[in-house]
Each structure stands twice: as C-alpha cells, then as structure tokens.
Amino acid sequence: MNLFAEIKTLVLSALHEMVGEGALPADLNFSNVSVEPPRDALHGDMATNAAMVLAKPAKMKPRDIAEILAQKLTADPRIDTADVAGPGFLNLRLDPAILHGLIPQILNSGADFGKSNIGQGRKVNVEFISANPTGPLHIGHTRGAVFGDALSSLLDFAGYQVTREYVINDGGSQIDTLARSVYLRYLEAHGQAVSFPEGVYPGDYLVPVGEALKAKIGDAYIDQPEDIWMEEIRNFATDAMMGLIRSDMALLGIEMDVFFSEKSLYGTGKIEACLDALEAKGLIYQGTLPPPKGKLGEGWEPREQTLFRSTAHGDDVDRPVKKSDGGWTYFAPDIAYHYDKIQRGFDELIDVLGADHGGYVKRMKAAVSAMSDGKVPLDIKLCQLVRLFRDGEPFKMSKRAGTFVLLSDVVEQVGADVTRFVMLTRKNDAALDFDLAKATEQSKDNPVFYVNYAYARVFSVLKKAGNPSDEKLASANMALLTHDAEINLIKKLAEWPRLAELAATHHEPHRIAFYLYELASEFHALQHLGKVDPDLRFIREDAVECTEARLAMIRAVAVVISAGLGILGVTPRNEMR
RNA sequence: GGUCCCGUAGCUCAGCUGGAUAGAGCACCGGAUUCCUAAUCCGGGGGUCGCAGGUUCGAAUCCUGCCGGGAUCACCA
Numbered sequence: 335m336n337l338f339a340e341i342k343t344l345v346l347s348a349l350h351e352m353v354g355e356g357a358l359p360a361d362l363n364f365s366n367v368s369v370e371p372p373r374d375a376l377h378g379d380m381a382t383n384a385a386m387v388l389a390k391p392a393k394m395k396p397r398d399i400a401e402i403l404a405q406k407l408t409a410d411p412r413i414d415t416a417d418v419a420g421p422g423f424l425n426l427r428l429d430p431a432i433l434h435g436l437i438p439q440i441l442n443s444g445a446d447f448g449k450s451n452i453g454q455g456r457k458v459n460v461e462f463i464s465a466n467p468t469g470p471l472h473i474g475h476t477r478g479a480v481f482g483d484a485l486s487s488l489l490d491f492a493g494y495q496v497t498r499e500y501v502i503n504d505g506g507s508q509i510d511t512l513a514r515s516v517y518l519r520y521l522e523a524h525g526q527a528v529s530f531p532e533g534v535y536p537g538d539y540l541v542p543v544g545e546a547l548k549a550k551i552g553d554a555y556i557d558q559p560e561d562i563w564m565e566e567i568r569n570f571a572t573d574a575m576m577g578l579i580r581s582d583m584a585l586l587g588i589e590m591d592v593f594f595s596e597k598s599l600y601g602t603g604k605i606e607a608c609l610d611a612l613e614a615k616g617l618i619y620q621g622t623l624p625p626p627k628g629k630l631g632e633g634w635e636p637r638e639q640t641l642f643r644s645t646a647h648g649d650d651v652d653r654p655v656k657k658s659d660g661g662w663t664y665f666a667p668d669i670a671y672h673y674d675k676i677q678r679g680f681d682e683l684i685d686v687l688g689a690d691h692g693g694y695v696k697r698m699k700a701a702v703s704a705m706s707d708g709k710v711p712l713d714i715k716l717c718q719l720v721r722l723f724r725d726g727e728p729f730k731m732s733k734r735a736g737t738f739v740l741l742s743d744v745v746e747q748v749g750a751d752v753t754r755f756v757m758l759t760r761k762n763d764a765a766l767d768f769d770l771a772k773a774t775e776q777s778k779d780n781p782v783f784y785v786n787y788a789y790a791r792v793f794s795v796l797k798k799a800g801n802p803s804d805e806k807l808a809s810a811n812m813a814l815l816t817h818d819a820e821i822n823l824i825k826k827l828a829e830w831p832r833l834a835e836l837a838a839t840h841h842e843p844h845r846i847a848f849y850l851y852e853l854a855s856e857f858h859a860l861q862h863l864g865k866v867d868p869d870l871r872f873i874r875e876d877a878v879e880c881t882e883a884r885l886a887m888i889r890a891v892a893v894v895i896s897a898g899l900g901i902l903g904v905t906p907r908n909e910m911r
Numbered sequence: 912g913g914u915c916c917c918g919u920a921g922c923u924c925a926g927c928u929g930g931a932u933a934g935a936g937c938a939c940c941g942g943a944u945u946c947c948u949a950a951u952c953c954g955g956g957g958g959u960c961g962c963a964g965g966u967u968c969g970a971a972u973c974c975u976g977c978c979g980g981g982a983u984c985a986c987c988a
Binding site: 366374503625651657688689696763776777783790795798861862864871872873 | 912913914915916917923924925926927928929930931932933934935936937943944946947948949950951952953967968969981982983984985986987988
C-alpha cells in the first residue's frame with residue numbers, strides 16, 4: 335500500500351540482480367538505500383540515492399551504478415523513465431496508471447488507507463499526563479495530554495499494540511497536603527470560618543469536595559486529630575481529584591487504558607523486589623554522593639544513602655533511592671513502576687513529560703536499561719512550555735484557579751478540536767505559542783480551519799453532484815486525470831502511508847499536522863483552478879466520466895484528511911458555516 | 912558550574928535514517944471571482960541556516976568548541 339516502499343523493493347531487487355550479474359560487488363549493505371519524494375516535483379515522482387550511497391563501498395562511480403540501475407528499473411512496467419541527475423540521483427517517473435490506481439485503493443480502504451505494520455504488533459506503553467491528583471488539569475498538562483494521545487493513535491495506526499497509561503502519584507506527601515486542604519473545606523462546609531495557611535491548596539475546586547465529605551460522614555471528623563481522618567480523607571480526596579481529571583480528559587476525548595496507582599507499589603514488596611533485582615546486578619550500594627558542581631554547593635553536607643549506580647547505564651552521577659532517614663526517594667517507586675511495565679511484557683516504553691523533567695531523563699533511561707538488560711527501549715518525550723496569548727497579549731488569568739489557566743478554560747474558549755490541532759503544530763521539544771483569538775479565526779492563518787475547510791469543500795462538491803457512493807467512484811476511469819495539478823494532488827496522497835510510518839517511527843505526530851496542511855493546500859489550489867478554467871472544475875456537465883474521476887480523487891482527499899485528523903484526535907466537520 | 916532543549920526570511924515555524932537551486936504561513940507589493948464556499952488562489956521581493964573548526968563525494972542535518980535564549984540541578988513528588 336505504501337508506494338514508496340513498493341518501489342524501494344523494486345530498487346533493492348534490481349540491486350541484488352546487479353550483484354548476481356557481477357555489476358556490483360557482493361557483501362554490499364543496502365540499508366542506506368532510500369526511495370523518497372524528490373525535493374522538486376520537476377525531477378520526477380520519486381528519487382533514489384542508491385548509486386550515491388553504494389559508490390564508495392563498491393568503489394565505483396555513482397553515475398556508473400546509476401546507469402545500470404536505470405536500465406533495470408525501466409524494464410519494469412511501473413517505471414516510465416529513470417534519469418540520472420546531479421551527483422548520481424536516479425529520478426524515477428512512474429507509469430501514470432500506478433498513481434491512478436491509488437485512488438480506488440484509497441476509496442476501498444477508507445480510513446485504513448495508510449495503516450502499516452511496521453510495529454508488528456509490538457506492545458508499546460505510552461504513559462502521559464500523570465498529573466498529581468491535587469487539582470484540575472491546567473495548560474501545562476494539556477500539551478502532554480494531546481501529544482500522548484495522538485502519539486498513541488499514531489502508533490496504533492502503524493501496527494503497534496498500544497496501551498495508554500496514567501500513573502497516579504497517590505503515594506507522596508502532596509496527598510497529605512491535599513487531605514489537609516480538603517479537611518479545611520470540610521470544616522468550612524460545616525459553617526466554620528477557616529483560613530488557608532501557606533502550604534495547603536487554596537483552590538475553589540476543593541469546596542465541593544469538602545461538601546461531599548460532609549454529606550458522606552457528617553460531623554464525625556470535626557475537632558478530630560489528623561491521624562484519625564488522614565487515611566480516609568486521602569483516599570476520598572484522591573478519588574475526587576481523579577474524577578476532576580478524568581472529566582478534564584473527557585473534554586479532549588482522551589481515554590486511558592490503565593490508571594496505575596503508585597500507592598500499589600508501597601507495602602507490597604514491589605519496590606523491594608525491584609531493587610533486589612538491581613542489587614543482584616551489582617547496581618545498588620551504600621555511598622555518599624559528591625557535592626553538586628558550581629555555586630549550588632553551598633549548604634551541602636555529605637550523607638550516606640542507598641544509591642543506584644545509574645552511571646553504569648549512561649547517567650552522569652549515581653542517584654539516591656533511599657533518603658538518609660531510610661524512606662524511599664521519589665525515584666525508587668518510579669523505578670519500580672517502570673519495572674512493573676517491563677514485567678507486564680511491553681516491548682517499548684514511552685514517557686511523555688513536561689520539560690521541567692529534563693533532569694530526569696538520563697536516570698530513568700539508565701534504570702530501564704539496567705532492568706531490561708538493554709532490551710526495552712524507553713523514549714522520553716519532553717513537551718516544552720505553552721505560552722498562551724489572546725490577540726497578541728499574554729493570557730494568564732484563570733477564572734476558577736486564580737493561578738494557572740485550566741485545560742477546561744482553553745477548551746471552553748476554542749473547543750477540543752482546535753486545542754488538539756494547535757498543540758500538535760509544533761515539535762514537542764519546541765516551545766509553543768498559542769493565541770486563543772487566532773485559533774478560532776476562520777482564515778488561512780489558522781491551520782485547523784484551513785485543513786477542515788478543504789474537507790468541507792469536498793463534501794460540498796460531492797453533495798452538489800448527488801453524493802455518489804464510494805463504490806461507484808472507485809470504478810471511475812482515473813486515466814482521465816491528467817492535469818499537472820491533479821497529478822500533484824495524487825502524488826501528495828501517495829505520500830500519506832510513508833509519512834504516517836515516518837511520523838510513527840520518529841514519535842512525531844506533528845508531522846501529520848504539517849502534511850495535512852500541505853495536502854489541503856494542494857487541494858485548494860486545484861479547486862481554484864476551476865474558477866479560472868471551467869474545464870478544470872470538478873463537476874463538468876459535459877463530461878460525465880471526467881467528473882466521476884475527479885470526484886473520486888477529491889473523495890480520496892477527504893478520506894486521507896479524515897484519517898489524518900483522526901490520528902490527531904480531531905473530528906472533521908462536513909461544512910464550515 | 913553540570914545536564915537537557917532551542918537558535919533557519921522582518922515575525923511564527925517546517926525541513927523526512929546527511930542529498931539536488933534551504934521551504935510554508937503571516938507581514939509587504941502586484942494580480943485573480945458571471946462559477947462547486949474569495950473563509951480561497953497565483954506571482955514578486957526578502958537568507959553569512961547563531962559563530963568557528965572537523966568528518967565526506969555532499970552538512971541546516973553528524974562531531975568538537977564557543978555565543979545567545981529557556982528549563983533543570985543533592986533526603987520535592
């Protein structure tokens with residue numbers, strides 16, 4: 335289904351043939367041979383670098399290799415011409431029938447067009463959001479949420495078996511703080527005047543939690559010491575916060591497969607078992623860390639702690655797993671959590687984190703490498719900050735939380751689809767400026783609109799043509815699509831499977847967004863040509879066959895846009911008014 | 912000071928395991944609509960790819976060192 339992969343197979347078999355005939359030496363490594371879209375469409379439909387990457391190991395001139403390869407390739411019916419160009423590129427022009435044949439393929443496969451099996455059913459765990467259950471999700475979580483969800487869909491599209499996972503940090507001291515905060519709201523619900531000292535969460539969102547607690551237990555905990563109510567309120571409050579977070583996620587249409595409780599690692603021997611496993615590899619020891627370099631060294635004092643030898647797996651310094659008082663550091667349960675993921679049989683792990691976790695990457699990779707003996711790759715995707723604007727002015731106020739802009743504020747203002755798309759128009763590791771006013775603007779300046787507009791235009795045209803079925807369109811005579819702009823559009827469609835594979839292997843969903851913009855652009859250009867030259871209009875009363883072929887083509891555009899937006903989690907609209 | 916990320920057109924950013932004359936949008940200038948959505952399209956000007964070395968047939972891309980911006984940095988999760 336991936337035309338580029340198909341032609342690459344052809345190139346490789348031609349190369350093997352050349353080896354068999356003695357035209358190339360044996361033992362050549364073909365892994366660097368690629369077949370790609372050429373930078374300039376004038377060069378042809380596809381280009382291969384085979385002659386250039388093989389020239390040196392084969393000790394031949396690139397052009398000599400290219401000449402022979404060109405002869406072999408043109409013998410194949412799929413290849414019209416193969417021209418040697420530049421330093422040794424081989425530019426291929428395909429038999430138009432190959433491109434034309436793509437359209438029925440797209441119409442018949444529908445949303446499945448572009449799916450691949452590069453994942454080969456490998457189990458991949460994508461952990462994302464994982465916000466502390468102490469309040470609603472804010473803008474800082476939103477990008478990671480959208481990114482993780484889209485990456486998951488992308489990997490699924492590429493043939494991986496994906497698990498979306500959220501780890502609930504319900505074991506740490508911040509939950510004690512949450513419980514105390516809720517206790518105050520509980521007292522408040524009973525009519526007591528309360529003040530909120532430093533170190534508790536003052537947010538209004540805890541008011542209903544305090545009231546709910548009152549409704550559940552009445553006045554049982556009034557004037558009671560902390561050790562009486564702490565455990566129960568911790569659980570009660572955590573559940574309430576996870577309820578909030580789940581409803582925030584629902585606003586973006588995100589559903590997790592697994593919610594993993596960090597607390598489940600404590601008191602169950604899981605952390606101990608994990609560290610035992612590391613100790614068996616000689617990676618746990620008692621020791622004292624050197625002072626940090628630089629001026630932060632002030633106030634530092636040596637402490638003997640239990641340390642993980644992360645330097646054995648690429649980290650810069652070993653990391654403590656136990657505090658000097660014997661309690662676990664945060665790192666310890668997190669190692670155990672990743673150990674658990676490995677034991678659950680995942681072949682690959684992905685963590686989506688905020689950029690403020692940058693210092694955490696090496697140690698976690700070291701831990702996973704150590705625990706899996708280097709067999710389970712861990713990719714940590716750091717999402718950089720989102721800067722919110724409205725009409726060019728920084729946007730910071732939140733009506734409900736007072737400090738952070740909430741995810742729900744953003745979705746309320748621009749909608750889930752716009753939020754998702756905009757969040758995916760940047761690489762995850764580049765900072766993102768998000769202008770809430772521009773995001774709802776209906777213009778080409780707004781990529782969401784621009785892409786969806788192309789989709790809606792297709793529907794408009796099809797409607798005008800009486801909504802022919804995909805089956806009927808698939809049987810049209812595509813050979814009538816001969817105009818350059820039409821061929822360019824089909825070539826863009828042909829790139830989709832390849833692009834989806836690349837985006838998946840690189841864990842970069844933003845490439846989908848950029849591709850969709852380009853596809854929409856090709857479509858808008860062609861659509862406009864019909865205004866200048868009536869013969870190029872999609873619907874021609876005087877040419878039924880041609881009309882059918884064109885309708886099939888634009889229907890294929892809609893199918894691919896729909897598939898792409900589907901991966902991004904955006905629902906295309908059939909009309910924009 | 913260590914580590915990580917970023918540095919590409921006036922602005923915001925793409926640039927696909929290194930490949931051909933470095934691309935797009937905005938802004939600016941000039942055009943296009945009796946028509947399926949002008950909410951669009953076409954053309955033009957605009958670049959020492961932060962700087963300097965290195966690797967090679969070839970570097971925005973890989974390596975080293977600087978410069979600038981951001982994040983982070985030992986018993987906080």
